[in-house]
Amino acid sequence: MSKRRKKKKHHDEHMDESWLIPYADLLTLLLxxxxVLFAMSSVDAVKFQMLSKAFNDVFTGGTGVFEFQSPMPEGQMESPEEQQKDVKRNDKDAAAKDQEExxxxxxxxxxxxxxxRLTDKLETSLTDEGLLVMIRDNVLFESGRAEVRPQDVKIANEISDLLIMNPPRNIIISGHTDNVPIKTARYDSNWELSVMRAVEFMKIILKNDKLxxxxxxxxxxxxFQPVATNxxxxxxxxxxxxEILILPRTANEPQ
Structure with a gap:
């Protein structure tokens, strides 16, 4: 009877689970x-340094396998706020240089x-949108017509030479009229006349192969965009x- 009881007691004993403790520690260290390896793949060196230091303190008391050399030279690591300030400073410097140009x-x-001696027919102004060159319509066109007059093609060609820049800039040519209604066989409205004047002038400008x-x-x-009373x-x-509007370089470049 006693032998049977001992055998049963032997099967009730639990297995030794002491190996689980180092195994769990190993899994924790691997995690x-x-x-840390994931943090190293981030471009934010400051956050990486803080995260790595935290793991050093927890697992190794500040020394050991997690010690590392800074991914950036000492004194060159910047916080996100400092990086943002640098970007704004660079943008401001670029805008100032662009304005000087x-x-x-x-x-x-x-x-x-x-x-x-065209001061009564051409004028310029520097605005937030860029450099604006205004050309009176009587310099280039006959009344109610969009074609550049033959005698004024030379002026258009000379203006095109002024637009040669390196690197180039985006340029918008726009046509404008007064409020006197127009209706001819070719143009039903001032809007159509203004569009065609801009296009015809641009065609002369772009005959310059340097543009x-x-x-x-x-x-x-x-x-609809008068600069004076009608x-x-x-x-x-x-x-x-x-009008010829020469845009800042901060404007979108052509794709």
């Missing part, structure tokens, strides 16, 4: 290692205007115009 280009165009057509576009605004003949004359 920590994979987390536009000012130099404006002086070049103004020199041409003065040399040709890339990909950087140019044409628009027509009709009478109540006087002088105001109407100012509103009838072609």
């Amino acid at each position: 920590a290692l994979f987390i 536009l000012q130099a280009l404006q002086q070049k165009v103004n020199g041409y205007i003065n040399d040709k 890339d057509p990909r950087w140019f576009s044409a628009k027509g605004f009709g009478e 109540a006087t003949e002088e105001g109407k004359a100012r509103n009838r115009r072609v």
Whole structure:
């Protein structure tokens, strides 16, 4: 009877599970290692350094397998806030340089205007949108027509030479009219006339093989963007115009 009881007691005993403790520790360390390896793949060196230091403190008391050399030279690691400040500073410097280039280009165009004695027909202004060159319609076109007059093709060609820049810039050519209604066999509205004047002028400009057509576009605004009152003949004359807008380099480049 006693032998049977001893045998039964032997089967009730549990297996030795002491091996589970080092096994669990090993799994924990492997998990920590994979987390650190993942952190190393991130471009954020600051976060990586903080994460790695935390694991050092927890598992090795600040020394051991997780010690590493900084992925960036000492003194060159920046926080996200500092990186953002650097980006803004660089953007500001680029904008200032771009503005200086536009000012130099404006002086070049103004020199041409003065040399040709066209101050009453061409003018420039530097705006937030870029450098604007305004050309009165009576410099280029007959009343109610969109074709550049033969005698004014030379002026258009000379203006095209002023637009040669390296690197180039996006340029928008736009047509504008006064508010006097127009209806001819060719144009049903001022809007159509303004569009065609911009296109015809741009076609003359782009005969210059040093200009890339990909950087140019044409628009027509009709009478809807006046720069002066249409109540006087002088105001109407100012509103009838072609404009060349030379954009900052921060504007989108052609694809």
